[in-house]
Amino acid sequence: MNIYLLRHGQTSWNRYQRLQGLRDVPLNPVGIQQSRRLAQWHRTTRVRRIVSSPLLRAWYTAQLLAEGSGPPPVTDSRLREIDHGPWTGLRLAAIEDQFPEEFGTWSFFPEKLRLSNSESLALVYRRCTQALLDLIQNDSDEDVLVVSHGVVNALLLCAAMGASVSRIREYSPPNAAVSAIRVQRRRVVAVEREHHVAAK
Secondary structure: OOOEEEEEOOHHHOOEEEOOOOOOOOOEEEEEEHHHHHHHOOOOOOOOEEEEEHHHHHHHHHHHHHOOOOOOOOOOOHHHOOOHHHHHHOOOHHHHHHHHHHHHHHOOOHHHHHEEEEEEEHHHHHHHHHHHHHHOOOOOOEEEEEEEHHHHHHHHHEEEEEEEOOHHHHHHOOOOEEEEEEEEEEEEEEEEEEEEEOOO
């Protein structure tokens, strides 16, 4: 069984390094083109099930992949992006300027960051890895495509690799990148990072 982790196509906020979090930002023309390229790759796989974050940028990416090739995607709210709280909508440069201490924590010790009205990495890790565990322990051996977000997919890769959440930056995928988790007998046996990237 293969579980493919796909980060959604590009949005205008991705392009300008603006944090989206739970904000429902649509794909931009580049993101739509990336998704159509991914659809070509998808048709060469054995994927029979697509599970998506409910946020628009992931859901639309999943829909474009599913067109004409199998059942429609289903959503799982546990795959939604991290809630950035007061950082939502801000560019990285503005965050560094307005929240210098917190930005320093995020840069060097991301697992220790605590912002008001937001989610910690530990909370996101707990919910998204439960979704991954459910897929691994499912009785079906069909390949699955998971369409989600940068932080969520990085955390899922940390979990699959047995890596600490503090290493999240090492596993952060670009837009429209696919990684593969190989599963045998309900155990992860291999991980291929950036197995396929539509932008290339």
